[in-house]
Amino acid sequence: MAKQKMYAFVKIGGFAIGIAACFLIALFIRDELSYDQDIVNKDDIFRVLNDELADGDWEKYVWMPAPFANVVKNEYPEVEKIGRFLNSELFGAGPNQIRRVDKLQNVYEERFVYIDQDLLEIWGSKWLQGDPEHALDDPNSLVITKSKADKFFPGENALGRAMIISDDVAKPRKITGVIADFPKNFHVNFDFFMTIAGVVFYEGEQMNWLATNYHTYVRLKKGTDLVKFESKLSDITRKYYIPQKKASGQQVDENKIASEHRYKLQPISEIYLGSADVGDGLSHGDMRFIWLFGSVAGFILLLACINFVNLSTAKSANRAIEVGLRKTVGSERSGLVNQFLTESLLISFISISLGVVLAWLLLPLFNTLAAKSLVFPITAWWLAPLxxxxxxxxxxxxxxxxxxxxxxxxPIQILKGQLSRGSKGSGIRSSLVVFQFTTSIILIIGTFVIYRQVNFILNAKVGYDRDQIVLIHGAGTLDKKIDTFKDEIKKLPQVKNASVSDYLPIKGTKRNGNGFWQFGKTKENASVSGQFWVADENYIETLGIKLIAGRNFSRDRTTDAKAVIINQKLAKDLNLKDPVGKHITNWSNSGNDLEVIGVVEDFHYESLKENIEGLCIQLGISPGIVSVKVNTSDMKGALKSITDVWNSQAPNQPIRYTFMDQSFAQMYDDVNRMGLIFTSFAVLAIIVACLGLFALSAFMVEQRSKEISIRKVLGASVRSILSLLTGNFLMLVLISAVIASPIGWYMMQEWLQDYEYKITITWDIFVFAGLVAGFVAIVTISFQAIRAALIDPAKGLRSE
Incomplete structure (x- = not known):
């Protein structure tokens, strides 16, 4: 090994890179697969899903009607516990500002949730203080995690203390319990728990089967037949859901609705990785990513193995004399096999040791790319055996x-000099090089497609203006001053407009799913689904949404309190050919009359992964966020002026703002992360492939040194020799590109199916991928080729 330093470096270095990639991905996969696996009685715990048949496909929804849990609890003896939680954003409780009752300054916190006490037990929450049975009985009670108790009450006992949420000093919340923080590998991660018991979000909500806002979990008694229990749940549709649809004035085909609606139970251990088709507003992993990254890491290791095989067979002639002499003196083939395998095992052990060290060094960078907090398992019992x-x-x-x-x-062939140096296995070596570069080019194609899709998304025309819009959060703390605040903001010379609404076309803002139908008429069988938002009269202008028919809201018209503006999609779904002046209604208004006064052009209020659905906007106040459209390049000066106005209205509360364009980009953080990881592994694959190519080109130059010298003596130019030495390898890269292109196209076409709005994979992507691979190959080979082309012919022919 010492005599062949370069070849040893390529073998060991390539293996080490492959091992490091595999080790990092293994840590990633191990972490992803660990979610929700340590919950007590996890095999008996399920999340209830609404499953509805639409256009021939079953679509899953996590939101359940408020009365569902009580009905199941009282009428189904198979149920041991059932509990709900409600994302606090739905009813304006969060994200929130919170403070101790004896402090003036709020702290901005995000993870608030309304919850049933039984759900904390179902999740296996560990109670540190408080009564696990009754801590959330009182409507003004509050349970917090240990980390938040330490943050707000350092060195003190938090139990029994009071906190103010959203500056609502009239309703201080008493801390009635402290629980341990949820593990990082749990699919939810809340910190503040407010009770659902006794809370009225709107009149009739707790008996409304048509509005679905709650996440519902159930723990079944051991031995319950899951299939039979799911079948029994379908009775709820006929007993409660259909009668209420009839009562709302809708024409109903009972059998059709019953056949197209069912309740399914999702095991809690499958929520994190098995909810790609469930819109629940929670963070999730993706099993496809696990398979993808695992495959890529495996391929990188395979590329390193190919380098080992290629170089071992290519350098076979250098060991031929050794093999011949050993066989001549009586060595058996099995002994030689053992010797070579021992050498391979030694190289493998050294490579793996270096690879693990490399993985340890790269782990902080990998954590940044993957948005993880993985810890190197240096003390794990399984590391050494592994x-x-x-x-x-x-x-x-x-x-x-x-x-x-x-x-x-x-031996006879070797001793007679009949063994051609490096001739055996040349076809296999070429095939393996093709495999290496095919894999690398596929990764390059994937990288190009991902970045083009990300660029397409970030620059897509989404139907509203997201640039230079400042979002001021926690505006609900202004209470009655919010209109004054907005008016003062609009007076600023740097401000074009301002609007108050929690409903925005970005992630993490309020949503309100609803059903709509024409007032005085019925839509056969079911209402049309869509979103029902509340906004002020400046909303459409501030966001630059295009009004294509009718007019905007006006505070001067009292009739606008019952007026709505809808998008094109809802007009189409309701079969309103000339919507302005027509009257519709929805669940939230209990069937009362709503006049359509305007129609806006469809805009993407959700991710571009999803189709645009129906939207209805009603005039009103949802005071959590103020959107400010700035009309100056001096953003710093504008922010200072906005902050001054805020401080004049809320002197004891810190202003918190974000920017809409950044919030929009955050909707696609997962795609960006995938692109970065994919690019990183593509680079590693190319490095491993090029290490092998570099060593093979050195071997080729060594084998053809006499031929090169003779050609130079006969007048060959440096260019012709370079062409001679690089031509074969470039042909292999070309073959690789031809093979990789259809494979890469198919794989990335499948990936793009996640997006309703996506790029077209064009021919230039494959050309660029091939050119990148070809350029890298030329650079890799050129060092050896140029050195060979410039060598003195006399040195190459000296032995002759």
Whole structure:
């Protein structure tokens, strides 16, 4: 090994890179697969899903009607516990500003939730203080996590203390319980828990089967037949859901609704990785990413194994004399195989050791790319056995073919000089190089497609203006001063307009799913689904949404209190050919009359992964966020002026603002992360492939040194020699590009199916990928080729 330093470096270095990639991905996969696996009685705990048949496909929804839990609890003996939680954003409680009752300054916190006490027990929450049975009985009670108790009451006892949420000093919330923080590998991660018991969000909500806002979990008694229980749940549709639809004035086909609506139970252990098709507003992993990144890491390791095989067989002639002499003095083939496998195992052990060290060094960077907090398992009991077993497996797999290949040389051929140097296995080596570059080019194609899709999304025309819009959060603390605040903001010379509404076309703002139908008429079988938002008269102008028919809201018209503006999609769904002046109604208004006064052009209020759905906007106040449209390039000066106005209205509360364009980009953080990780592994794959190509080109130059010298003596130019040495390798890269293009197209076409709005994969992507691979190959080979082309011919022919 010492005599062949470069080849040893390529073998060990390539293996180390492959091992590091595999180790990091293994940590990532291990963390992803660990979610919700340590919950007590997890096999009996499920999340209830609404499953509805639409256009031939079953679509899953996590939101359940408020009375569902009580009905199931009282009428189904199979149920041991059932509990709900409600994202606090739905009813303006959060994200929130919160403070101690004896402090003036609020702190901005995000993870608030309304919850049933039984759900904390179902989740297995560990109570540190308070009564696990009755802590949330009082409507003004509050349970917090240990980390928040320490934050707000350092060195003090938080139990029994009071906190003010959203500056609502009239309703201080008493801390009645402290629980341990949820593990990082739990699918929810809330910190503040407010009770659902006794809270009225709107009149009739707790008996409304048509409005669905609650996440519902159930723990079944052991031995319950899951299939039979799900079947029994369908009775709820006929007993409660259909009668209320009839009572709302809708024409109903009972059998059709019953056949197209069912309740399904999702095991809690499958929520994190099994909810790609469930819109629940929670953070999730994606099993496809696990398979993808695992496959990529495996391929990188395979590329390193290919380098080992290629270089071992290519350098076979250098060991031919050794093999011949050993066989002549009586060595058996099995002994030679053992020798070569031992060498392979040694290289494997060294490589894995270096790879683990490299993984440890790269872990902080990988955590940044993957948005993880992975910890290197240096003290884990399984680490040492894993390294030993991996060394054995990789060493044997990578060394088996070279061992049998080298040990198969016949002594008589070697001693007579009949063994052609490097001739055997050249076809196999070429095939393996093609495989390496095919894999690398596929990764390059994937990288190009991902970044084009991200660029397409971030620059797409979404139907509203997201640039230079400042979002001021926690505006609900202004209470009655909010109109004054907005008016003062609009007077600023740097401000074009301002609007008050929690409903915005970005992630993390309020949503309100609803059903709509024409007033005085019925839509056969069911209402049309869509979003029902509340906004002020400046909303459409501030966001730059295009009004294509009718007029905007006006505070001067008292009749606008019962007026709405709808988008084109809702007009189409309701079959309103000339919507302005027509009257519609919805669940939230209990069937009361709403006049359509305007129609806006469809805009993307959700991710571009989803189709635009119906939207209805009613005039009103939802005071959590103030959107400010700035009309100056001096953003710093504008922010100072806005802050001054805020301080004049809320001197004891810190202003908190974000920017809409940044919030829009955050909707696609997962795609960006995937692109970064994909790019990183593509670079690693190319590095491994190029290491092998560099060593093979050095071997080729060594083998053809006499030929090159003779050509130079006969007048060959440096260019012609470079062409001679690089031509074969470039042909292999070209073949790789031809093979990789259809494979890469198919894989990325499948990935793009997640998006309703996406790029078209064009031919230039494949050309660029091939050119990148070709350029990298030329650069890799050129060092050896140029050195060979410039060598003195006399040195190459000296032995002759």
């Amino acid at each position: 390294l030993v077993i991996s060394s054995l497996v990789i060493g044997i797999v990578a060394g088996l073919y070279p061992a049998f290949y080298l040990s198969g040389f016949k």
